[in-house]
Amino acid sequence: MPRVSTLSDTSTWLPLDGLAPGFDANKAPVSGDLDGREFVLRDDDGPVFTRDGAEPAETFLVDDGLYYVQLHPGDAREAVSLFLDVRDGRALVVTTRIGEAGTPRVTQEFRPATIDGIDVRGEPMAPSTALIGRRVLWVYSEQHAYEHLYLSPHWYTWQCLAGPERGLADTDENTVYRVRPGIHVFTWREKVIPCASVTVADHRDARRLRSHGVLFGLDASGEKTTHFTFGAHGRLLSTTVHPGHLDPAES
Template sequence: MTVNLSDTSTWLPLDGLAPGFDASKAEVTGDLDGRTFTLVDDRGTRIAHTFSAGAVAWDYRPGASDPTAAAAQTDACEVFRVDDDLYYAQFHHDYLPNEAVSLILDLRSGYALAVLSVLGEKTSEHVAVQHLFGVSRIEELEQHGDAPAPTSELIGRRVLWVYSSEHAYEHVYLSPHWYTWQCLAGPEQGLADTDENTVWRVRPGIYVFTWREKVIPCGSVTIADHRDQRALRSHGVLFGEGDGAAATPTHFTFGAHGRLLSNTVHPAEFDPSRALER
């Protein structure tokens, strides 16, 4: 039977990826258990995070120019060690199920990057999942070096990512706004699309890469170590609409091993990274 790959109505919902997709997920770590990290941004907003086994208790106190209401809660949380003194924490708000938080804590630099994933309605102006980025200093630590910042350093790379023995995708990083994915193995084999992306540099060779899909109402936040081109490693989350109108949003973490397949170098006058300067 011939499959119409262009018929997006037949594409799997986000839940359809979950079985086995997390086979390469790293072990969670208890390195942060019992520790508190208070994030302070340039608005004066303070968010204290206290970690324990499988959970994080957070207390949000907005600054003078922050319209967000004060709040506090304890959520289930997974913490992964990315590199020496570099951790990725992932949690899904219980009281606001349409929000999930990806928190990057660099205990060496003293800076943190938080990515808030918000699930809403797709419109003509934006896709269903939006990502909000916030850089903070960690109050309990001294700050050294550069804070996380948007980057164009991935543009031109073509990377193979293997999520399990059955799931494999390639990514082509096109510009500060777009990337192309193609499923090479797994339930989406043969499918491909070009979607929105945003990339932040956390450390030399380590990037937070996020994407937001337009066909399936979902988005992803990953932190990827590109320092060894033959042995890339990433950790991340997929978050989006569950199967059915009344379903709870789908939220699950995963990991992948990768390698650089090729790298395109554009002539200076046609360099896509110049879009970041506009």
């Protein structure tokens, strides 16, 4: 695949389907623990989502009793990511939608919920500022590596260190939810390439971070959808601590 020669010319940037080959090398094994199980998720307003276990999906074990389920959208322009804590009865539903226009073109909705039939304990899955100030290296394969700098509740910066996008960098929208202590759902929405990502990352060991996720958006034609899951190994490179009155987490 040819290297991007003019880094500032975003018209030459790699489309989402061009990134896919080999990007899933560090994906975790799919888990069958939830096969055949039905889950009814609800919030204070009523049912949020029901999973009957028959939909095409991939399930990944994140931690003891904590699962990430990525439903396959087929040709639909909407993809659903589920985070199910079957130990604590908590859940988070993230819906990613490809719009007709706008910046970003791909948007996301977040619905914390509880799981019917499981005693609920602990804190709800909720927005978090815990990652702000961290600079993290993520390795997706022997050929793909990126660093993330988590800037604020709304923004993060990424830079490609290895792979077909090497040398590219940008600052895009992000949203972070805490699902358990040290484990966070991290999502982003790109403004140049029409795509968005949903990931869940275990930050408890700074030298051995682990993430699982999905990218969803449009291919080079701008008409067909691209959807693929992946995984990454990471490590904390540094942490910036701002003076209290200038702390982006307080903005």
